[in-house]
Amino acid sequence: MKTNIKYGLLAFLLFISFQSYAQSIEQLVKQVRERLDQVVDYEADGIMKTNVSFLKIPVSKVTMYYKKPNKLKLKSASGFSFLPKGAVNINMNQLLQDDNYTIIDEGTEVWKGVNVRVAKLLPQNDEDDIVLSTLYIDPNNRVILKSKTTTRENGSFELEMKYGKYIGMALPDKINFTFHTKDYKLPKGLTFDFDDGKKTSGIKKNPTKGMAEITIKSYKLNKGVSDQVFK
């Protein structure tokens, strides 16, 4: 009897995993999109920590606004701030807003201990700014954990998302946004600096790569967002 239960359980698990594996990448992307479609608009409050070698800036309070189909705005909630321009790519909804892309199944991968399905999205519209997007999808929770996007004019971006209490709406609690920057150089003598004798660490951080970490504290979902916010 016990052996039969064991075999039965094993068969069930194999069936489940087979079903999961057998699920086409198109279906999975569609499911992700359906979850994202539940969100009509949101206003998210959070904090942003920027890590760029030449910028010594404090953590800033930010508010992120989204409105269907593709409006997204990141605003500083506490006055002056450096806001990464590629923030528009934080918007997964925009990426998956229509069916005008070709999906290539890149198989499975283990990413940070999670078995993910990898999908490459190639927009069919030649005019589109996005050239290629690679999505790392958690098939169990049907959410995007990571994306790599190459654009025609705004370089490449990488996004990593961690989910918490808003996973049901496929909205992340934490977003790590990695982007390329140019090295910042001012001509010597322009700023009449005081040499305080403090040497630089010697270990220069990569001057061409920057990172912004946005931790969302709360979302106001589907409560309506004025179009004025996006101007």
Added chain:
Amino acid sequence: MWGLLSIELYKIAKRPRTYIAFAAIAAIVLIFQFAFKADGKSYMDLMLQNIQDNFEVDKKLAINGYFMCYLILNTLLVQVPILVALVAGDSISGEANMGTLRLILTRPVSRSEFLWAKFIASGIFTVALLIWMAFLSLLVSTWIFGVDDMLIFRVKGDESQILQIAANDVLWRYVAAFAYAAVALMVIASLSILLSVYAENSIGPIVATVCIVVFLTIVSNINVPIIDKNVKPWLFTTYMVGWKGFFYIGTDADGMPISGSVENWASIRNSISILLAHIVLFFGWAQYAFRKKDILS
């Protein structure tokens, strides 16, 4: 001593050249404020040109009162020594030129007290000039441009950096910076008094002070390793811009600014000590020379 000091302050207040300094500062500050109100964006575009592809920056908020004050001080504190020299350089030589020096010293006043009164009066004039500058560049700028976080553009070794200081962490830095500037300008005042002791007319010490300051400032800003190492540490002009040290905010391992901190306190303390040592040297020398001086005019 108070009587002597009152007389010296009265003399300074009565001289039209005293007000040239206040008028010059007002003119420069107002021109700066007008220029940045009209087209400050161009300056920000220049300073941020490398990063505008990656970051959205509200330049209107970046050009705020705190930023303007820093920019104005950066320019003005190079010129203010000339204005201090106008008054301090005239202190002894002006009396000699008018023939009043011998007359004054026939009164029951020691030469040392007399020179101290001149020195303190020059100090009060310098502080008044700085208060005027603070009023125009900080208070008026915050009134015109508003208040927000402050940006500092800096070249440190081979690296260029942008520092952002939270608005609520700025004011104490200005108080400290103006206090530092007062000490730095007192070096100029004491040098002028020293040169004034040796002169019989005002033009000589004023021009000599200006020439020394301009020459040493140029040397202090030449970026040649041999000069950096062997010459600059000995020049007081190297430490004149030390007030900026209060705006070089300390950062943690992730590069996040630490509120209320400065990057290198030791360096600021060292700079103040060196400037104070120069004041003691120049004024002590002036005292010695004045006591030994044959007063013939």
